Amino acid sequence: MLGIPTKSKHTKGHNMNEKTLDFIEPETSVKVLKVTGQKSSRKRILDMGLTPGTRVDVIRRAPLGDPVEFKLKGYNLSLRKREAETVLVEVLK
Amino acid sequence: MTEKITVALAGNPNVGKTSIFNAITGSKQHVGNWPGVTVERKIGKRVYNDVMMEIVDLPGTYSLTAYSLDEIIARDFIIEEKPDVVVQVIDATNLERNLYLTTQLMELGVRLVIALNMTDLALAKGDNIDEKKMQEFLEVPVVSTIGSKGNGIEGLLEAAIDELHKTRVTENVFTYDDQIEENVEKLRAVLESDPYFAHYPSRWFSLKLLEGDENIIKKAKESNSYSEIQKIMNQTDAEILEAKVADQRYKTIQTMLRQVCNINTSHLSGSDMVDRVVTNKVLGIPIFLSLMWAAFEVTFTFGTPFMNIIDIFFGWLAETATNVISVPWLASLVGEGMIAGVGSVIIFLPNILLLFFMISLMEDSGYMSRAAFIMDKVMSKFGLHGKSFIPLVMGFGCNVPAIMAARTIEDSRDRLITILVAPFISCGARLPVYILLAGAFFGRDAGVVIFGLYALGIMVAVLSAKLMRSTILKGEDTPFIMELPSYKLPTLKGSLIHMWERGKIYLKKAGTIILIGVVGVWLLASIPAPGSNGTFASEEVYGTTKSVIGMIGQVLEPLVAPLGFDWKIAVALVFGVVAKEIVVGSMGVLYGVGEDEESLSNILAAGAMTPLAALGLMVFTLLYVPCFACIGVIKRETGSWKWTLFQLIYGTSLAWGFAFVIYQGGTRMGLLA
Amino acid sequence: MTRSYGNKEITFAALAGVLYAFFGLLHIVEGLGIDTGMAGLLFIPGDILGGFCLLVIGAVFLNGLREMLQGINAGVSFVYVGILMSLIFMAVYLLIMGGNLLDSFLVPDDYEGWSVMESFRPGIYLGLLSLIGILYWKDSFSSNEVLVFLEGA
Ligand SMILES: Nc1nc2c(ncn2[C@@H]2O[C@H](COP(=O)(O)OP(=O)(O)OP(=O)(O)O)[C@@H](O)[C@H]2O)c(=O)[nH]1
Numbered sequence: 001m002l003g004i005p006t007k008s009k010h011t012k013g014h015n016m017n018e019k020t021l022d023f024i025e026p027e028t029s030v031k032v033l034k035v036t037g038q039k040s041s042r043k044r045i046l047d048m049g050l051t052p053g054t055r056v057d058v059i060r061r062a063p064l065g066d067p068v069e070f071k072l073k074g075y076n077l078s079l080r081k082r083e084a085e086t087v088l089v090e091v092l093k
Numbered sequence: 094m095t096e097k098i099t100v101a102l103a104g105n106p107n108v109g110k111t112s113i114f115n116a117i118t119g120s121k122q123h124v125g126n127w128p129g130v131t132v133e134r135k136i137g138k139r140v141y142n143d144v145m146m147e148i149v150d151l152p153g154t155y156s157l158t159a160y161s162l163d164e165i166i167a168r169d170f171i172i173e174e175k176p177d178v179v180v181q182v183i184d185a186t187n188l189e190r191n192l193y194l195t196t197q198l199m200e201l202g203v204r205l206v207i208a209l210n211m212t213d214l215a216l217a218k219g220d221n222i223d224e225k226k227m228q229e230f231l232e233v234p235v236v237s238t239i240g241s242k243g244n245g246i247e248g249l250l251e252a253a254i255d256e257l258h259k260t261r262v263t264e265n266v267f268t269y270d271d272q273i274e275e276n277v278e279k280l281r282a283v284l285e286s287d288p289y290f291a292h293y294p295s296r297w298f299s300l301k302l303l304e305g306d307e308n309i310i311k312k313a314k315e316s317n318s319y320s321e322i323q324k325i326m327n328q329t330d331a332e333i334l335e336a337k338v339a340d341q342r343y344k345t346i347q348t349m350l351r352q353v354c355n356i357n358t359s360h361l362s363g364s365d366m367v368d369r370v371v372t373n374k375v376l377g378i379p380i381f382l383s384l385m386w387a388a389f390e391v392t393f394t395f396g397t398p399f400m401n402i403i404d405i406f407f408g409w410l411a412e413t414a415t416n417v418i419s420v421p422w423l424a425s426l427v428g429e430g431m432i433a434g435v436g437s438v439i440i441f442l443p444n445i446l447l448l449f450f451m452i453s454l455m456e457d458s459g460y461m462s463r464a465a466f467i468m469d470k471v472m473s474k475f476g477l478h479g480k481s482f483i484p485l486v487m488g489f490g491c492n493v494p495a496i497m498a499a500r501t502i503e504d505s506r507d508r509l510i511t512i513l514v515a516p517f518i519s520c521g522a523r524l525p526v527y528i529l530l531a532g533a534f535f536g537r538d539a540g541v542v543i544f545g546l547y548a549l550g551i552m553v554a555v556l557s558a559k560l561m562r563s564t565i566l567k568g569e570d571t572p573f574i575m576e577l578p579s580y581k582l583p584t585l586k587g588s589l590i591h592m593w594e595r596g597k598i599y600l601k602k603a604g605t606i607i608l609i610g611v612v613g614v615w616l617l618a619s620i621p622a623p624g625s626n627g628t629f630a631s632e633e634v635y636g637t638t639k640s641v642i643g644m645i646g647q648v649l650e651p652l653v654a655p656l657g658f659d660w661k662i663a664v665a666l667v668f669g670v671v672a673k674e675i676v677v678g679s680m681g682v683l684y685g686v687g688e689d690e691e692s693l694s695n696i697l698a699a700g701a702m703t704p705l706a707a708l709g710l711m712v713f714t715l716l717y718v719p720c721f722a723c724i725g726v727i728k729r730e731t732g733s734w735k736w737t738l739f740q741l742i743y744g745t746s747l748a749w750g751f752a753f754v755i756y757q758g759g760t761r762m763g764l765l766a
Numbered sequence: 767m768t769r770s771y772g773n774k775e776i777t778f779a780a781l782a783g784v785l786y787a788f789f790g791l792l793h794i795v796e797g798l799g800i801d802t803g804m805a806g807l808l809f810i811p812g813d814i815l816g817g818f819c820l821l822v823i824g825a826v827f828l829n830g831l832r833e834m835l836q837g838i839n840a841g842v843s844f845v846y847v848g849i850l851m852s853l854i855f856m857a858v859y860l861l862i863m864g865g866n867l868l869d870s871f872l873v874p875d876d877y878e879g880w881s882v883m884e885s886f887r888p889g890i891y892l893g894l895l896s897l898i899g900i901l902y903w904k905d906s907f908s909s910n911e912v913l914v915f916l917e918g919a
Contacts, residue, residue: 035336039305040160041572042332046339047156048574049190053340059368063377064470067479069368069577073189073343074356076368076577078466080473083572366843376826380851383819387858395861398869405872 017091022068022084024058030089031055037086049073050087097145099174100253103167103198104182105191106153107459107578109210112240113182114150115590117250124594126732127166132505141250149176155190155576157197159308162505168308171201172293178253179203182240185215185222186579188354189346195231196267196342202294204259205233206252208245212237214581219357226353241584269341273334276303279325289316304338305331364579368463377467384460385486392448393490393521399443407436422629425619434611437672438604441493441722446596448487448494452501453591455483457583461501462575469573475555476562478507478573485511485554488518489547492719493603495520496726497595504571512730513740514557516719519550522673526714529677533694534704542708550715553747603725610721614671617642636682642667656713656752657706657760666713672720705759709752716748778899779831779845785895786852787824789888793817810888820889823851849896856893863890 024030032054035045049072050056059069059076067080079087104110114122118137127134135150151170152163159165171179181198183191198205209224228235234252238245268274280299284290290298293312301309302322313322350356371380415428455461465479472481480502488495495515502508527546531539618636621627622644627634634640638647638660646664653663661683669676681693684701697707718724718741728737758764789810795802797812826848833841863885870877 039332041574043158043160043335044156044572044574046336047158047193048576049193049343051340051343052336054343060372061374062372062466062470063374064467066470066473067466067573067575069372069466073187075187075190076364076579078462078573078575078577080469080573083574366840367847369840370826370844370847373829376822376829379818379822380826380847383822383851384854386815386819387854391858391861395865398865398872401869401872 019089019091020085021056021058021070021079021087021089022081024089024091026058026060026068029055029057029092031092032087032089034088035086036088037083041083041086045079045083045087048077055092056089095140095143095145097147098177098254098257099147099149101149101151101170101176101179102182103151103171103179103194104153105155105184105187105194105576107576108153108182108184108187108191109238109240110150110153110182111591112584112587113180113208113210113238113246113249114148115587116240116243116246117146118148124598132162132166133500139250141247142254144254146250146253154194156194157201159306161571163503165308168201171198171203177204178206178256180206180208180249180253182208182210182238185209185211185237186218186220188222188350188356189343192346192349193339193342195233196345199231199233200267200294200297200300202297204256206249206256207231207233207235208240208249209235209237210240212245213239213242214579218362221355223353227349230349230353241582241587267342267345269338273300273303273329273337276325276329280322283318283321283325287316287318289318300338302326303329303331304335362579364459367580368577371460371463372467381464381467384455384464385483388448388451388455389487389490391451392444392487392494396443396447400440403436403440403443407432407439411436421631422619425635426615430612430615430619434608434615437611437722438600438607441491442596442599444491445494445497445599446592448490448498449595450588450592452483452498453588454583456501457581457587459578459580462577465575466577473573475558477511477555477558478502478504479575481507481511481558484515485518488515488520488554490521492516492518492520493599493722493726496723496730497599499730506566506571509731509736510558510561510566512727513561513736513743514554516723516727516740516744517550517554517557517716519547519715520673522720523714525674526669526676527711529690529694530697530707530711533698534707542711546711546715549712549751553716557743557747598729599726603722603729606725606728607721610724611671614642614668617645618668636664636668636679655757656709656749657703657756658710658713658752659702662702662710666717669714670718670721670724672722673714676714703756703760705756705764708759709755712755713748713752716751717745719744774902775842775845776831776834779827779834779848782848782852782892782895782899783824783827783831785824785892786820786827786848789892790817790819790821790824793820793888808888811884813887816887816889819855820892823848823855826851849899852889852893852896853900855889856896859885859887859889859893863887 018033019030021030032050032052034052035042035050037045054072057071059071061068062078067078068084069076069078071077102110102114114135114137117139119139121139122135122137124133124135126132132152137148137150139146139148149170151167154161154164154167157164157168159168170176179198181195183195195205195207207227209222209227212222215222224235224237234256236245236249236252238249269277277296277299280302281295284293284295284298298309298313302313303326305326313319316322371377373380411428411432414432415424418424418427452461455464461480461483464483467479468482469479472479481499483501484495484498486495487498492515495518496512499508499511499515502511523546524543527543528539531542535542618640619629619634620641621629621634621639622641625634625639627639637643642664643660645667646660649663649667650658650660653659653666658666661680664683665676665679668679677690677693680697681690684693684696702710719727724737724741727740728734731737789808792802792808792810793813794817796810797814797817799812802810826844830841830844830848833844863882866877866880866885867882870880870882
């Protein structure tokens with residue numbers, strides 16, 4: 001539910017490839033554009049290496065659909081969709 | 094005269110910090126808490142080359158921001174206590190993210206030594222790391238280690254001592270963009286002119302101010318130059334700046350990595366392969382559940398004979414003591430009070446040790462975070478963390494190790510909620526009560542009733558968690574950002590140390606509370622009630638109307654009468670706090686049938702209580718004050734009597750409420766009549 | 767990319783998968799109170815939860831088999847994890863058996879007419895299969911980190 005407005009906002013953007021991280025299907029690679037969200041979680045996400053320009057591979061969703069596992073900078077990270085929603089990314093071809 | 098120095102051990106979680114700590118200090122370590130909080134603090138000692146080192150294990154952190162308690166502790170220790178040397182343990186298979194913390198430690202201007210750990214795994218993976226170049230680039234000594242085998246520890250200690258004797262300490266500089274640098278310089282000028290800040294590394298402090306770090310701003314507010322500082326701070330946008338700073342740090346790291354190592358990223362690693370299976374969409378949850386079953390069986394079924402050994406031993410000891418001591422009251426005090434008390438502490442040790450051995454295997458191998466990953470969706474519905482699942486499941490065996498298992502949950506609020514609701518999970522000790530009462534009153538439906546009680550326990554636990562999350566423990570949600578570390582081979586030694594550590598904490602901290610509780614109840618049951626003419630601790634007084642506890646039962650009777658309980662039940666419930674299974678035994682004594690359960694159930698079914706009251710009693714037993722052992726570990730793990738008391742009152746009110754509704758509601762509606 | 771598995775892996779997965787799944791089902795069926803007549807012969811008393819675990823191990827092997835037959839290279843990882851799990855359960859059952867034996871000396875009254883074979887379970891003898899599997903493929907597995915992981919477990 002919470003994700004819907006975010007989705008429409010970012011899929012209507014100029015760049016059709018611009019999405020929030022929670023909408024990316026597994027086995028896709030993306031590039032981070034921006035981290036939004038509340039200060040504390042934003043800072044932590046940045047600290048974990050999701051800085052603009054970083055390549056992130058979406059690995060899989062948990063069996064129940066949430067959280068999601070990513071690979072970046074050579075290690076694996078998992079975020080709940082709620083956190084992934086705050087990361088704006090561009091899909092890499 | 095030997096030199097005395099303090100060495101702080103820093104690093105990301107899962108990098109082998111504990112292994113290095115154990116390898117350095119051996120068994121000379123002390124586990125306690127950081128002042129004022131329940132974050133664990135380990136300190137160890139080691140003498141090397143005539144230098145006496147005190148090793149302080151800092152909490153594992155990814156960064157040094159002010160957003161998590163762990164980070165604040167680590168950071169404050171470094172800037173306020175100023176350890177002589179900081180050793181950062183780095184996972185060589187995961188350099189980029191590990192070095193992020195390094196950049197922050199360097200900015201703090203500490204004397205830093207890097208332990209490049211897991212070099213064996215990096216080698217196996219095909220990574221090639223040039224430590225010499227890394228050392229040159231960072232201007233910080235780098236020593237390769239293999240924590241699990243204890244390799245490279247001496248070299249590390251030597252490097253730490255050498256570093257101490259170097260005169261130069263550079264406040265190592267990472268240059269950020271011009272605008273940031275300009276503001277940093279302005280702030281530094283202000284800070285350096287105010288003696289209040291002399292204690293702090295000025296460059297770092299300036300950067301933190303610009304990043305809008307609340308903790309640091311709070312410190313700055315207490316100075317006289319704050320208005321000036323604020324002016325400069327207002328010229329920058331903290332949000333943009335913090336992204337830039339993080340970005341710049343990672344860029345510097347990347348530049349360095351390109352020069353010092355060659356990382357093999359091509360192949361599907363062993364970890365990825367295992368993950369494909371254990372987090373598989375269909376099989377992931379069944380695999381997790383079957384592993385839970387295995388852990389449960391080992392903890393409780395394999396633990397049984399060891400509990401029996403303890404039981405038999407203390408039974409024998411109590412009997413011997415009773416026979417040897419000729420003064421009856423003293424014999425009873427020693428036998429039934431003290432020895433039984435000590436026994437009731439130690440009886441839980443097998444379960445605790447076994448469970449922690451297995452938890453340690455799960456944590457060290459890396460499976461624990463997968464378990465959290467798999468279960469998080471379910472648990473987050475109730476405001477809990479994926480890692481809360483394991484403590485709750487273990488609660489079915491015994492709540493005591495379950496509450497201690499909540500330690501694995503990093504976030505303090507998630508941990509607190511898990512601890513507070515864990516006692517509602519129906520443990521093995523409540524089962525004898527159900528079996529007796531359900532058997533006596535519900536005959537063929539006993540199984541359904543017992544199943545219902547277990548289900549009720551689960552429901553009360555998860556709904557209470559939800560309730561607490563949205564009321565008393567509300568607040569900004571902590572973001573769920575969890576690393577899934579690569580799988581590693583746990584070491585037997587590491588797991589044994591961990592297990593023993595937990596056992597020791599339990600005995601020392603929870604043990605006293607349990608002992609006092611048990612002996613206290615014995616006293617209440619033995620002291621003759623004022624006005625009665627029995628003798629202290631005599632058979633005729635112990636636990637009857639003639640004792641203080643009997644008097645208490647009668648005082649309590651009006652309170653429990655609406656539930657259909659008489660004073661005997663009230664007394665049995667008081668005894669039940671010693672251990673819930675005692676409820677049955679004491680009812681036997683109170684109803685004058687002794688240990689014989691069959692005649693007890695006959696008496697009860699013949700009209701001593703109604704089926705509704707029996708149902709209420711089972712529910713009451715499930716929910717009210719947990720046993721002393723639980724109370725002891727709740728106190729130890731929450732570090733607060735307030736929360737312990739809260740649990741007791743909350744649980745007992747719920748128990749009373751449920752039993753009331755069952756008895757009164759059922760009677761009105763003519764159920765089970 | 768070379769295939770990391772051959773016919774031996776496929777045969778092993780099929781055999782272990784079918785055996786574990788079958789014995790797991792028997793445990794469950796017995797646990798539901800249906801007498802299959804195999805309880806005495808194959809040491810399969812009713813045990814729903816234990817049966818579930820064996821069934822899961824069987825499913826892991828069979829899923830690996832399915833993927834390998836489809837030519838998915840990483841399918842063999844299911845075989846590795848299956849082996850690991852079967853060894854874990856073998857260890858667990860052995861521990862329980864040892865525990866029961868010890869307990870029977872401590873509180874003989876609770877164990878009247880009990881013999882240690884009552885704690886002997888398919889989880890134990892099926893585990894031998896995995897043990898053989900591991901020894902047999904040691905060389906072909908050892909280039910892989912997973913085996914490093916397996917060996918110490
Ligand atoms: N192969 C290998 N394994 C290691 C090495 N150092 C530690 N380990 C293993 O890595 C796992 C985690 O080690 P710990 O020492 O518990 O790591 P930690 O940093 O203390 O982890 P947390 O307590 O969770 O922060 C254990 O299974 C260790 O046996 C190493 O150099 N090589």
